[in-house]
Amino acid sequence: MPGFLADLTGSFATSAAQNPTVAIMEAAYADAGLDVRYINCEVPPERLGDAVRGAIGMGWLGFNCSIPHKIAILDYLDELAPSAAIIGAVNCVINDNGRLTGENTDGQGFVNALRTLIDPAGKRIVVLGAGGAARAIAVESALAGATHIEIVNRTVARGEELADLVASRTPSSASFTAWAGTYAVPGGTDVLVNATSIGFFPSTDTPDVDFSTVGPGMVVADVVANP
Numbered sequence: 001m002p003g004f005l006a007d008l009t010g011s012f013a014t015s016a017a018q019n020p021t022v023a024i025m026e027a028a029y030a031d032a033g034l035d036v037r038y039i040n041c042e043v044p045p046e047r048l049g050d051a052v053r054g055a056i057g058m059g060w061l062g063f064n065c066s067i068p069h070k071i072a073i074l075d076y077l078d079e080l081a082p083s084a085a086i087i088g089a090v091n092c093v094i095n096d097n098g099r100l101t102g103e104n105t106d107g108q109g110f111v112n113a114l115r116t117l118i119d120p121a122g123k124r125i126v127v128l129g130a131g132g133a134a135r136a137i138a139v140e141s142a143l144a145g146a147t148h149i150e151i152v153n154r155t156v157a158r159g160e161e162l163a164d165l166v167a168s169r170t171p172s173s174a175s176f177t178a179w180a181g182t183y184a185v186p187g188g189t190d191v192l193v194n195a196t197s198i199g200f201f202p203s204t205d206t207p208d209v210d211f212s213t214v215g216p217g218m219v220v221a222d223v224v225a226n227p
């Protein structure tokens with residue numbers, strides 16, 4: 001029988017005020033009948049260590065890290081999940097009695113959602129972008145069995161680095177295309193995902209893609225929810 005002491009989780013980020021995760025998580029906890037709270041915390045970079053020690057001290061079950069802590073948090077962890085180690089960033093930390101394990105659920109969430117439409121195994125996937133979200137999606141899709149990941153990015157060095165990472169650390173092949181002008185999606189592509197920040201609220205821009213090259217049966221996904 002629940003008492004007056006809920007289990008605690010939350011998020012460390014700055015700025016935190018526009019982050020809607022607290023509403024999503026508390027609704028999910030309530031729906032699942034869990035006596036757990038989610039606390040949205042404004043944590044600047046110089047306070048990350050204090051926040052982590054506070055979470056351990058208060059016995060939090062774990063916490064999310066968002067901008068700008070996804071890489072800095074690595075310094076505080078005891079263990080990294082395999083995909084988080086390849087991605088090089090963590091957005092979810094599990095606290096096991098003071099022992100912290102880092103996971104990256106950005107890409108796992110994408111793959112789980114994708115599987116409701118199409119199994120990434122054996123598929124060719126085009127990822128627009130090479131930032132944090134693109135890294136997680138490309139690595140997790142490759143680990144889920146995609147045969148080829150095509151990275152398309154405006155900044156060449158960043159895009160090449162991600163394609164090299166996928167090719168060298170996962171069983172999938174990977175290539176890079178510089179995004180200069182309108183992008184034509186190659187024939188045989190099964191999944192096209194916008195993992196850039198284009199269209200992030202309040203912007204209503206769309207990626208510069210020749211949408212006449214999006215064929216029937218191709219799954220198109222977007223990491224940006226607007227609003």
Ligand SMILES: NC(=O)c1ccc[n+]([C@@H]2O[C@H](COP(=O)([O-])OP(=O)(O)OC[C@H]3O[C@@H](n4cnc5c(N)ncnc54)[C@H](OP(=O)(O)O)[C@@H]3O)[C@@H](O)[C@H]2O)c1
Pocket residue numbers: 106109128129130131132133134153154155158179195196197198200223224
């Ligand atoms: N749905 C989810 O679970 C989830 C999770 C994490 C993030 N997100 C969202 O994903 C988006 C990206 O986040 P992030 O952390 O990956 O950001 P990030 O690390 O800053 O990367 C941004 C990416 O977008 C590209 N980009 C931005 N503006 C562009 C433009 N005008 N033309 C072409 N490319 C452009 C950048 O290209 P350059 O390398 O050339 O700069 C880079 O590849 C954000 O909107 C974030 O809210 C969603």
